[in-house]
Amino acid sequence: MNGYRVWVDFIRQDYDLDTGRAILHFSKPEHSFQVYCDAFSDKQLNTDSSYAKSFKHIDLSKIKPDDNVELDYINPLTGEFLSKDSPFYFKDMDFDGEKELVVNNFSMGSRGYNTYDVFKVFHVSKPLRLMGRPFCDDPYKMNNYNVEYEAEKKSVLDKRYDGVDAYGHYRYKSIPSKKEGLGRVFILEDAEDMGFYHPKGKCASDSVNLLQPYKKYERIEGKFVLTERGVYESGYYGWNNNVIVLERNP
Numbered sequence: 001m002n003g004y005r006v007w008v009d010f011i012r013q014d015y016d017l018d019t020g021r022a023i024l025h026f027s028k029p030e031h032s033f034q035v036y037c038d039a040f041s042d043k044q045l046n047t048d049s050s051y052a053k054s055f056k057h058i059d060l061s062k063i064k065p066d067d068n069v070e071l072d073y074i075n076p077l078t079g080e081f082l083s084k085d086s087p088f089y090f091k092d093m094d095f096d097g098e099k100e101l102v103v104n105n106f107s108m109g110s111r112g113y114n115t116y117d118v119f120k121v122f123h124v125s126k127p128l129r130l131m132g133r134p135f136c137d138d139p140y141k142m143n144n145y146n147v148e149y150e151a152e153k154k155s156v157l158d159k160r161y162d163g164v165d166a167y168g169h170y171r172y173k174s175i176p177s178k179k180e181g182l183g184r185v186f187i188l189e190d191a192e193d194m195g196f197y198h199p200k201g202k203c204a205s206d207s208v209n210l211l212q213p214y215k216k217y218e219r220i221e222g223k224f225v226l227t228e229r230g231v232y233e234s235g236y237y238g239w240n241n242n243v244i245v246l247e248r249n250p
Contacts, residue, residue, distance in 0.1 A: 004031075008022050020041070043074060083102070090102070100118050103116065113144050146160070155172060158171075175187055225249070229245075
């Protein structure tokens with residue numbers, strides 16, 4: 001893959017899991033490195049024979065310690081930032097013009113979706129795991145359930161929903177950085193709280209204060225001019241229903 005010879009030291013986590021702790025080794029004449037992941041797997045390594053229809057199937061329950069297993073590499077789809085099936089791949093994940101190593105943690109996220117470890121591996125003395133949002137902020141981890149890349153905006157959109165319940169979004173923008181080893185970093189560009197909380201099978205909760213931003217415009221000399229902005233505060237079982245003005249233009 002990308003000219004590298006790749007091998008993995010793998011220790012299965014449990015008898016009923018297809019994931020395990022792993023050290024991934026990448027080697028070619030001009031560059032070698034290794035990274036550690038605590039939840040690595042491959043679509044071909046599993047105990048579910050239904051995968052055999054689309055992938056080479058290797059039953060982990062029949063693999064003994066110190067066995068060597070050869071796997072076919074699964075490429076990510078073109079344009080795919082968060083690959084569904086590829087176990088690892090190179091992709092520019094922070095929009096600095098240089099690819100990072102992405103390691104897929106299959107089915108380790110919400111509702112069985114994938115999470116991802118992202119490493120700087122080029123022009124650094126040793127691999128550097130990208131931390132902080134949108135990548136990794138314990139217990140949060142980038143996933144392909146409600147995270148989308150907006151390449152044209154150099155942004156990552158984290159949509160705040162869980163099943164049918166929607167809460168808003170966080171959008172992280174890539175900006176230049178002077179930090180050593182990091183050409184760009186992400187900052188929170190905008191966020192939205194939709195003020196909606198309704199667990200399945202339960203009544204809606206109104207025990208928190210919800211802040212909804214608003215803007216007011218007036219037509220002045222034929223043009224719409226922003227004259228006021230603020231937030232609507234509501235919640236706490238009906239006790240709060242306020243308009244908080246943050247800025248007013250004469």
